Amino acid sequence: MGNSSGGQQGFVRSLVDNVYLFWLILSLPALYILAQFFVLHGRVPFVPLTGEISGWLLIVTMMITPLMLLVGPLPWLKSRRRYLGVASFGYACLHLFFWLTGANLGVLLRSFERFDILVGWIAMGLFVLLAVTSNDSSVKALGTKWKALQRWIYPAAVLTFVHWVMTTDKIAWAVIYCLPLMVLSLWRIARARTRMSRV
Numbered sequence: 001m002g003n004s005s006g007g008q009q010g011f012v013r014s015l016v017d018n019v020y021l022f023w024l025i026l027s028l029p030a031l032y033i034l035a036q037f038f039v040l041h042g043r044v045p046f047v048p049l050t051g052e053i054s055g056w057l058l059i060v061t062m063m064i065t066p067l068m069l070l071v072g073p074l075p076w077l078k079s080r081r082r083y084l085g086v087a088s089f090g091y092a093c094l095h096l097f098f099w100l101t102g103a104n105l106g107v108l109l110r111s112f113e114r115f116d117i118l119v120g121w122i123a124m125g126l127f128v129l130l131a132v133t134s135n136d137s138s139v140k141a142l143g144t145k146w147k148a149l150q151r152w153i154y155p156a157a158v159l160t161f162v163h164w165v166m167t168t169d170k171i172a173w174a175v176i177y178c179l180p181l182m183v184l185s186l187w188r189i190a191r192a193r194t195r196m197s198r199v
């Protein structure tokens with residue numbers, strides 16, 4: 001008995017720790033969406049859905065550090081933060097891809113004149129910059145500048161939020177999704193201020 005429940009626990013543990021399985025789960029919505037688009041020709045809301053998934057993953061990625069400051073070490077989540085960030089970027093690329101499939105040059109050019117879409121473009125530009133410098137060789141090459149560069153994630157997240165609330169017809173949901181990250185970030189800023197004033 002003891003042995004078999006120990007064996008089951010070991011099996012569950014190996015699944016929970018399996019990085020490939022984690023990647024598979026992150027990729028499943030993308031595989032479904034791509035199959036709907038290219039093979040099944042389904043009526044999936046491709047642009048809003050991929051935008052939302054990217055936004056959710058961005059929120060989860062950005063919550064990990066303040067959450068650890070609040071509750072202590074979370075090694076499982078911490079070791080997966082990079083994957084979540086990469087997945088968020090991947091869904092943002094899909095979002096842009098699906099939008100481009102329905103656009104032409106005129107629509108593309110006019111999108112830069114629309115504030116709600118322009119902020120999406122700027123956020124995307126920042127995410128590209130962060131994604132191309134997220135590898136180990138960039139970390140080494142940029143040295144202390146790397147951390148400063150990574151802080152651009154905050155303005156990028158704010159721009160994403162503005163883009164989200166301005167384009168969605170479910171504003172309340174957008175706010176609800178972003179609220180935990182906003183609360184944690186405000187708490188983190190307040191915490192840093194009290195620490196500074198104590199020094």
Ligand code: HEM
Nearest residue numbers: 047048051052054055092096120121123124160164167168
């Ligand atoms: C690259 C430039 C971008 C363009 C051209 C763009 C375009 C659009 C458009 C046209 C919509 C409205 C969709 C609709 O209601 O039919 C939209 C919504 C949205 N976008 Fe973007 N977007 C861009 C970047 C981003 C980025 C970087 C993110 C996230 C990281 C993002 C997340 C969202 C979200 C969450 C929505 C709202 C979905 C909903 O609930 O309706 N977008 N985007």
